[in-house]
Amino acid sequence: MSMTVIKAVDPRSPAHRAGVRPGETLAEINGHPIVDVLDYKFYSYDPRLELKLRQSDGTVRTLRVRKSEGEDLGLEFETYLMDRARSCANNCIFCFVDQMPPGMRKSLYFKDDDARLSFLMGNYLTLTNLSPREVQRIIDLRISPINVSVHTTDPKLRGEMLKNPRAGEGIAIMERFAQNHITMNCQIVSCPGINDGSALDKTLRDLAGMFPAVNSISVVPVGVTKYRQGLYPLQPYTKEQAAALVDQVEAFAQAHWEEKGTRLVWCSDEFYLLAGRELPEEEYFEEFTQLDNGVGMLRLLRSEFSRALTLAEPEELEGIAPFSIATGVSAAPFLGELVDMVQGKCGKIEGKVYPIVNHFFGETITVAGLVTGKDLMEQLRGQKLGERLLIPANMLRSGERVFLDDVTLDEVEEKLGVPVIPVAQDGYELLDAMCGLVTAPPPSKPNLPEDEYYRYNPGVRG
Ligand code: SF4
Secondary structure: OOOOEEEEEOOOOHHHHHOOOOOOEEEEEOOEEOOOHHHHHHHOOOOEEEEEEEOOOOOEEEEEEEOOOOOOOOEEEOOOOOOOOOEOOOOOOOOOHHHOOOOOOHHHHOOEOOHHHHHHHOOOEOOOOOOHHHHHHHHHOOOOOEEEEOOOOOHHHHHHHHOOOOOOHHHHHHHHHHHOOOOEEEEEEEOOOOOOHHHHHHHHHHHHOOOOOEEEEEEEEOOOOOOOOOOOOOOOOOHHHHHHHHHHHHHHHHHHHHHHOOOOEEEOHHHHHHHOOOOOOHHHHOOOOOHHHOOOHHHHHHHHHHHHHHHOOHHHHHOOOOEEEEEEOOOHHHHHHHHHHHHHHHOOOOEEEEEEOOOOOOOOOOOHHHOOHHHHHHHHOOOOOOOOEEEEHHHEOOOOOEEOOOOEHHHHHHHHOOOEEEEOOOHHHHHHHHOOOOOOOOOOOOOOOHHHOOOOOOOOOO
């Protein structure tokens, strides 16, 4: 069955006013065949549309629609993409999906590499499964910006890292995009001894050669779980290796800033934490373009938190009931400093930060977003948690009250005997949550079917 069959029509939409009916297939808009969500979004932008709608008996009717420019037409399809999500053609040596324990929900093992999800949802793609026609469509429809997992610009090394002999061609596609002014935000998953050192220098030089089409680059450390049996031997970064990489990237960024007025490349916060380095100041991150990759996230959180604290009246803070915060091992000292800041201002609060060791994936995984409900329950049972436990919202599947291991927020609350409050990555909200002003949001599910939806964890997906 075509995946452009209309499942529902919003009753307040231009499509409904024009008489579009569920069950019809959207065949064309203004003479352009509609294949997927990109065609739909792109060609339905104009204020005057002519829709060709195919009926179940094969006949086609034409409808005219008037609406404001950019207004949503109001159609809902069987899947968000109006097509199947494209899986990747690679077998990367650092792939996080291959390092997950068995028995988790099916959607978490799905390896996506879909240009449409890159544009619409910010997913990263490797450019290894695009046909020449699809490359041309990205250029023709000006699908920009797109997010590219580069890892290295050395074609041979890229082929070896992605275990795909065609991986080197992705760099030529990037050059074509650059010539056609498609903006690209790039990610490098850095693996010690493989694509760092001189290989990283070359990659940064090559990508800088595509500036300004290459708009930003993040360098994130490879995640290494305890489930690597039979996989390529990879080690996590040591403190010294992480420090050397931070120095290397900062030196490159400084030179680029002096010449072009932007640093272009940033290490993720995790690299600074691994290296035991202070996070750079807020200005260093410029536009915070790579927040989703964990670049500058903690600095922004601290700056917001500090501003919120300045605005708060001491009396508001003095009434704070005892609370606790659970987070990953790497960010725990950082959150402890924020609690100290509140104590510095009002002196009386009782707030304790618990670093949760990741037994589920292995202790080398220290980010908060991969902490599971089971680890939370096991490590916090019997601890002094105060009147509420705050957790980073990214421990939960987006928009849901469920942890990565399918344990629910309700189960954790019941086991620990305190309300558990997910807090967004926002310094103002964090202070409010400490003060007891934030309650858990109601569950909501994104409008995506199971096989297209997976949560995005900075630095762990290709
Ligand atoms: S890291 Fe990404 S591109 Fe590589 S195999 Fe895994 S899902 Fe595919």
